[in-house]
Amino acid sequence: CGVSGSGKTTLVRNILVPALQKLLGEYGGRAGAFDELTGDWRRISAVEVVDQNPMGKSSRSNPVTYLKAYDDIRNLYAAQKSAQLRGYAAKHFSFNTDGGRCPVCQGDGYVTVEMQFMADVHLKCEQCHGKRFMADVLEVEFQGKSISDILELTVDEAMEFFAAHQQKKITDKLRPLADVGLGYIQLGQSSST
Structure with missing residues (x-):
């Protein structure tokens, strides 16, 4: 102090x-x-x-992408039967590339209104309602949760959820955040916050 x-x-x-x-x-x-x-x-x-300093190289970086756990989560969603029936691959569950992300907010969940002489204003995207993905992508679920639901979980909640569903690889990648007392942050929370 x-x-x-x-x-x-x-x-x-x-x-x-x-x-x-x-x-x-x-x-x-x-x-x-x-x-x-x-x-x-x-x-x-x-x-x-x-x-x-911000973790990650991109303004889109967040805890789950930084720890490389998001690759495993996207692959898990792509392996779901409903995803396979739609022809979805892991890329459809990315908010960084076209295919599954909301085309209006580009996967941010909000749109930025530039104010000329004041700070920019961020408004929840009216298309995806802040969920970052197109509606049909959100219909794919793993154990009752969409990809957007997963990104809204805290690290502690996600570890409990994935452990309950035998996803050790994902829980192991999230563990360092919990170990240093950051279990309260959301998986999809921007690294700039």
Whole structure:
């Protein structure tokens, strides 16, 4: 804790992280000046630095795409009998490509109204009602949930749902978020939030 500009980030990046990396035998930059590290640092097995930069390379990135779990989820939906009868492949369950995403909002779930001298306004898409996909794609379900329903689940809810339906590969990919206390975020939540 501390006020903005009090040196919290500098302390972590320039002193604590390099010092711990050196103690762990990892490559770390040269640590700033300090007298000693106290505490039970031997219980630390690795150091990961998380900053406020957006995860992923795209504004469409979200937790489930970043963790590569969405590939498995899309494949799961494409394997459903109702998807196969319609000739749907995994690409139809992507909000990044044409085929299954809503053509009006391009899979965002909202449309942006540009305001000339004020901040842009985001309005729920009237075509898909914020669900990101075309209506016929939403008719394909896995255990009673559409692809849009899955994206609205929190990480914790999704892990419980997929575990109950023997989808270990998906739960294993979601687990790191739950392990670091991010089980409350929605799978389809934009990484910019």
